[in-house]
Amino acid sequence: MSGAAAGRIEGKIALITGAASGIGLATSQIMAAQGASVILTDLNTESGARAAQTINDSGGTATFRNHDVTSENDWLSVLEFVEKMHDRLDILVNNAGVGTTGSIEETTLQQWRAIHAVNSEGPFLGCKYALDLLKKNKTGGSIINVSSVAGIIGASNLAAYCSSKASVRLLTKSVALHCARKGYGIRCNSVHPSYTDTPMVDEMVDNHRTPDRYKSALESASPMGRLGTVEDIASAILYLASDEAKFTTGSEIVVDGGLTAT
Numbered sequence: 001m002s003g004a005a006a007g008r009i010e011g012k013i014a015l016i017t018g019a020a021s022g023i024g025l026a027t028s029q030i031m032a033a034q035g036a037s038v039i040l041t042d043l044n045t046e047s048g049a050r051a052a053q054t055i056n057d058s059g060g061t062a063t064f065r066n067h068d069v070t071s072e073n074d075w076l077s078v079l080e081f082v083e084k085m086h087d088r089l090d091i092l093v094n095n096a097g098v099g100t101t102g103s104i105e106e107t108t109l110q111q112w113r114a115i116h117a118v119n120s121e122g123p124f125l126g127c128k129y130a131l132d133l134l135k136k137n138k139t140g141g142s143i144i145n146v147s148s149v150a151g152i153i154g155a156s157n158l159a160a161y162c163s164s165k166a167s168v169r170l171l172t173k174s175v176a177l178h179c180a181r182k183g184y185g186i187r188c189n190s191v192h193p194s195y196t197d198t199p200m201v202d203e204m205v206d207n208h209r210t211p212d213r214y215k216s217a218l219e220s221a222s223p224m225g226r227l228g229t230v231e232d233i234a235s236a237i238l239y240l241a242s243d244e245a246k247f248t249t250g251s252e253i254v255v256d257g258g259l260t261a262t
Contacts, residue, residue: 008242010035013086015078017069017126018096020047022198023146026230027093027237028052032060034238036091039082041067069096069122075129082133089133091241094123094168095146099200101207104159112160119164120171127175131186140185144240145172146233147190149256169252176250187249189240194256195221196228222257 014031018024019040028038032055040062042048048064055062065081068074082089098118100111123145134141150158151165169190176188195201195218208214219226236253239245254260 007035008238008244009091012036012090012241013039013082013088014091014093014241015039015041015082015089015130016093016095017041017067017122019064020044020051022200023193023196023230023233023237024093024095025051026234027095028062029055029060030231030234030238031091031241032058032062034242036241037061037086038063039078039085040064041069041078042096043068067096069094069125070117072125072129075125079129079133088136089130090137090139090141092126092130092134092141092143093146093237093241094126094143095237096122097146097148097165097200099158099161099204101157101204102159103157106157107159112163115160116164116167119161120167123168123171127171127188131179131184134186135184137185140187140246142241142245143172143175143186143188144237145188145190146237147172147192147252149192149194149254149260151190152192152252152254153260172252173250180249187240187245189245189248189250190252191233191236191240192252192254192256192260193228193233194259195219196230196233198230201227222259223262224257226257228255228257 014036019028020042028040032038045066052062052064145168147168148165150162151169172190179186205211205215236255
């Protein structure tokens with residue numbers, strides 16, 4: 001945040017899924033600091049409520065709702081809450097995600113479906129059901145779907161994860177074209193982080209047979225020689241949410257320290 005212009009999304013209403021930790025939490029914090037009223041959602045009620053309270057204590061405006069992004073009913077309930085509270089929505093960040101390692105031979109059908117339910121169906125439901133509320137905003141809205149570099153390039157041990165994140169990439173482009181051609185004024189873009197210092201990556205490392213070597217490999221995968229930070233990703237999301245990106249739709253921002261440039 002140091003040196004950044006203030007109030008880049010002043011007065012906007014932002015809904016962020018998977019906001020109790022990691023990229024979602026950092027995004028909620030930076031958006032609140034930049035003037036938005038944020039609705040944090042997550043399955044982790046304790047951490048999510050605490051995160052919202054911390055934002056409020058710091059002078060921001062935040063509320064929390066428990067939310068299973070794989071549930072149509074939960075999406076309808078959360079969006080009804082947003083409408084009653086704010087009467088509109090300006091920004092939707094589909095961030096909630098899960099991941100586990102596994103090659104095509106190792107991945108079970110149950111694992112495949114569980115990962116796609118959160119990573120692929122979650123953004124689908126969010127885009128589908130949030131459009132009516134986003135359309136109430138006469139100045140346009142912004143949807144940001146958090147994908148991954150694994151949605152652009154393959155990884156032999158991430159079969160289900162790669163597939164789920166690749167679907168987010170092209171869902172984003174389809175939604176962007178639909179909204180543009182309908183004249184809704186709603187933009188839709190995707191963000192593609194590489195390995196980032198988040199609880200999900202920590203869990204992947206901890207579950208590896210050689211955690212220290214695996215973490216070192218993740219760091220060295222980037223030409224810049226480090227993991228991404230949650231602030232790196234949140235800053236890209238903030239740009240896409242702001243009016244600075246008003247002519248950007250159907251695009252993807254890759255935040256990977258040069259990983260996909262090699």
